[in-house]
Amino acid sequence: VSPSDANLVIDGRRAPSARTEREFQIGTTVTVAASRPGYASAERTITISAEGSAVELRLEARPLEASVEVAPGPLVRGLASDGIRGYAADRAGTVYAIDPSGRVLWSVATANGGNENSAPAVTAGNIAFSGAAERVVLNATDGRVLSRESLAGSGSHLFGRRAVPWGNRLLFPSDEEIAILDVQGNPTGRTIPIPGGSKMTPAVVAGVIAIADQQGQVLLIDPESGTLRSSVPTGMSQPVALAPATDGTRVFIVGRRG
Numbered sequence: 001v002s003p004s005d006a007n008l009v010i011d012g013r014r015a016p017s018a019r020t021e022r023e024f025q026i027g028t029t030v031t032v033a034a035s036r037p038g039y040a041s042a043e044r045t046i047t048i049s050a051e052g053s054a055v056e057l058r059l060e061a062r063p064l065e066a067s068v069e070v071a072p073g074p075l076v077r078g079l080a081s082d083g084i085r086g087y088a089a090d091r092a093g094t095v096y097a098i099d100p101s102g103r104v105l106w107s108v109a110t111a112n113g114g115n116e117n118s119a120p121a122v123t124a125g126n127i128a129f130s131g132a133a134e135r136v137v138l139n140a141t142d143g144r145v146l147s148r149e150s151l152a153g154s155g156s157h158l159f160g161r162r163a164v165p166w167g168n169r170l171l172f173p174s175d176e177e178i179a180i181l182d183v184q185g186n187p188t189g190r191t192i193p194i195p196g197g198s199k200m201t202p203a204v205v206a207g208v209i210a211i212a213d214q215q216g217q218v219l220l221i222d223p224e225s226g227t228l229r230s231s232v233p234t235g236m237s238q239p240v241a242l243a244p245a246t247d248g249t250r251v252f253i254v255g256r257r258g
Helices: none
Strands: 007-010 029-035 042-047 086-089 095-098 104-108 121-123 126-130 134-139 145-150 164-166 169-173 177-182 187-193 203-205 208-212 218-221 228-232
Touching: 095 126, 121 164, 164 203
Parallel strands: none
Antiparallel strands: 007 029, 029 042, 086 095, 095 104, 121 126, 126 134, 134 145, 164 169, 169 177, 177 187, 203 208, 208 218, 218 228
């Protein structure tokens, strides 16, 4: 069987390798089956002749396991996942949870209609979704609404800003500051000012908040004290709605003009 790491089963018994020989009585009907993740399974039934029989199975690559109809309209940006379920939002601002079999477990409508670039964020068993009109935090298991708050003006997430998990808390950015919320989306009373203002989504890297201001300076902020540790001037211009990428120790930021 090809590929050579596929599972081969001959007459109900697992073969030790993808190329094997086995003896049967002449006239016996034998089923040969092969399977491998990412490939379509194959099966053939043969009748053993006096001359013997050779069977070759070539599995067809099928990396797409399933196609799932989730929402009546287009899903926006990408899926988020906690390793248990996938989560997505559509153009109408509705949030969906999908299990690994492709079943839609729940959906919750929000006031973020006309959604163009807002996606859910996963944190500690909950889902945070924000957009132009409101922030909603949902229970990941059943979609129960844990908190809901209207957004407007400098607090709006019109361009795809989103909440960022930070331990058992959430960092929720606006134009001038980052609010610290509990894991259910309730305000803790703490805010962190952003010198120079920013329309970005922050990242937490090695215990430090990284975000770029409207003038393109990368700011490194201590999340516990809220103090600015350092800033790095760059040539970026108005990094609107972007989020830093990180490998856990370094941070990578690009402006909207590349």
